[in-house]
Amino acid sequence: MNTKQRILNAALTLLNEEGETAISAVDIANALEISPGNLYYHFKGKEEIIPALYDDFEEEMQIILQSGHKDMRSIEDQWIFAYIVLEEIWDFRFFYRNLDSILDRYPVLAPKFKRLLNAKRKAIRTNLNNLIRLDYLHIDQVLLNTLVEQNLLCFTYWLNLQEIEKRDIPAQTAIHQSVFQIMTLSVPYMGEAGFNALQGMQALLEKNLAPK
Amino acid sequence: MNTKQRILNAALTLLNEEGETAISAVDIANALEISPGNLYYHFKGKEEIIPALYDDFEEEMQIILQSGHKDMRSIEDQWIFAYIVLEEIWDFRFFYRNLDSILDRYPVLAPKFKRLLNAKRKAIRTNLNNLIRLDYLHIDQVLLNTLVEQNLLCFTYWLNLQEIEKRDIPAQTAIHQSVFQIMTLSVPYMGEAGFNALQGMQALLEKNLAPK
DNA sequence: GTCTATAAATGGATAGAC
DNA sequence: GTCTATCCATTTATAGAC
Numbered sequence: 001m002n003t004k005q006r007i008l009n010a011a012l013t014l015l016n017e018e019g020e021t022a023i024s025a026v027d028i029a030n031a032l033e034i035s036p037g038n039l040y041y042h043f044k045g046k047e048e049i050i051p052a053l054y055d056d057f058e059e060e061m062q063i064i065l066q067s068g069h070k071d072m073r074s075i076e077d078q079w080i081f082a083y084i085v086l087e088e089i090w091d092f093r094f095f096y097r098n099l100d101s102i103l104d105r106y107p108v109l110a111p112k113f114k115r116l117l118n119a120k121r122k123a124i125r126t127n128l129n130n131l132i133r134l135d136y137l138h139i140d141q142v143l144l145n146t147l148v149e150q151n152l153l154c155f156t157y158w159l160n161l162q163e164i165e166k167r168d169i170p171a172q173t174a175i176h177q178s179v180f181q182i183m184t185l186s187v188p189y190m191g192e193a194g195f196n197a198l199q200g201m202q203a204l205l206e207k208n209l210a211p212k
Numbered sequence: 213m214n215t216k217q218r219i220l221n222a223a224l225t226l227l228n229e230e231g232e233t234a235i236s237a238v239d240i241a242n243a244l245e246i247s248p249g250n251l252y253y254h255f256k257g258k259e260e261i262i263p264a265l266y267d268d269f270e271e272e273m274q275i276i277l278q279s280g281h282k283d284m285r286s287i288e289d290q291w292i293f294a295y296i297v298l299e300e301i302w303d304f305r306f307f308y309r310n311l312d313s314i315l316d317r318y319p320v321l322a323p324k325f326k327r328l329l330n331a332k333r334k335a336i337r338t339n340l341n342n343l344i345r346l347d348y349l350h351i352d353q354v355l356l357n358t359l360v361e362q363n364l365l366c367f368t369y370w371l372n373l374q375e376i377e378k379r380d381i382p383a384q385t386a387i388h389q390s391v392f393q394i395m396t397l398s399v400p401y402m403g404e405a406g407f408n409a410l411q412g413m414q415a416l417l418e419k420n421l422a423p424k
Numbered sequence: 425g426t427c428t429a430t431a432a433a434t435g436g437a438t439a440g441a442c
Numbered sequence: 443g444t445c446t447a448t449c450c451a452t453t454t455a456t457a458g459a460c
Contacts, residue, residue: 100310
């Protein structure tokens with residue numbers, strides 16, 4: 001693996017663990033046991049590393065969003081989709097934990113992130129429409145619009161809120177809880193099937209929490 | 213007004229406008245046209261200013277939360293309550309915009325903020341229970357728990373998400389939209405009355421947006 | 425490509441005069 | 443209480459040897 005890629009990997013780990021504000025370019029070099037000069041040969045500091053990491057993230061997320069609406073034929077498919085999206089966010093959580101300040105300080109990222117938000121919005125809507133078409137979901141148009149926005153908010157911030165309340169929460173737990181909350185948003189618009197799916201979700205959740 | 217208070221006022225304005233990471237202690241001194249030495253006489257830098265601002269915020273918020281559940285006898289009271297809470301958050305929005313990084317860097321604040329989250333949770337639950345008692349809301353216990361959490365997430369992050377998507381969104385607009393989203397969470401558990409209240413909210417929203 | 429050494433820039437902090 | 447002057451620490455960034 002070449003140095004450029006090693007820098008990106010080390011940076012991602014450090015940023016996720018310590019937070020974006022806490023890590024300097026020199027810290028990343030130290031963690032890799034290379035010299036700051038070497039790091040600056042590959043990247044002009046954090047200013048270039050962070051956009052590079054974001055591009056990796058966006059590329060992977062776009063693939064997830066685009067593959068999402070294929071073969072969506074049950075409520076379970078819906079929560080598997082949510083699970084995958086949240087896992088991807090988890091892998092780049094340093095970014096979501098400091099959204100505003102990062103978008104301020106790396107201006108190239110602001111338009112890109114807005115574009116990604118809209119792609120997420122669209123994917124959420126497609127999936128919900130799928131559930132409507134499959135007759136799992138019964139909802140009028142106005143409430144569908146707000147349901148899309150509620151979903152988007154949950155995808156964007158639930159992991160954050162959990163990390164604030166429980167530092168060092170295991171990824172699995174945080175993601176499970178977030179999926180559960182997201183699914184619950186749709187439950188009142190589903191009939192019996194929705195409520196049953198939710199119960200199943202919760203049982204799974206408790207099973208995963210117990211062994212810890 | 214004494215210098216200590218003037219520093220806090222100027223700091224709050226600057227932090228809300230420029231963001232916490234962008235403002236140094238010297239910036240605050242410059243904005244007030246006092247010397248850095250003078251500022252350091254009153255506060256040992258941002259390290260003391262930010263917790264002082266937080267304490268002001270928490271005190272005001274606790275008063276709001278405690279007065280919230282008095283005289284709650286209609287759905288409209290509910291959204292007035294949401295409005296007041298969000299206005300208070302807006303006044304100290306620099307804090308919410310960088311939650312994780314601020315709680316990391318000012319460790320005294322983390323336990324205080326968790327305590328405040330729990331106070332909010334409790335206030336939300338009290339209000340929803342009130343609506344149940346008044347027979348406006350019909351919901352089982354499991355879903356009530358998740359509804360409380362959904363409300364908490366909206367109160368905490370809706371303003372943020374809007375500011376990311378529309379830089380310089382007017383306070384009124386952002387707060388209205390957030391109230392609307394929060395109320396919508398309860399709508400499926402209300403009957404006709406809830407849907408009507410929502411329609412009223414939306415009409416109000418559009419009226420307030422139109423003149424701009 | 426990688427290192428050492430060092431410079432430049434910024435923010436945080438204090439001493440001492442007024 | 444307030445100012446000027448100055449210092450220290452950290453982060454950012456580059457030059458030049460290997």
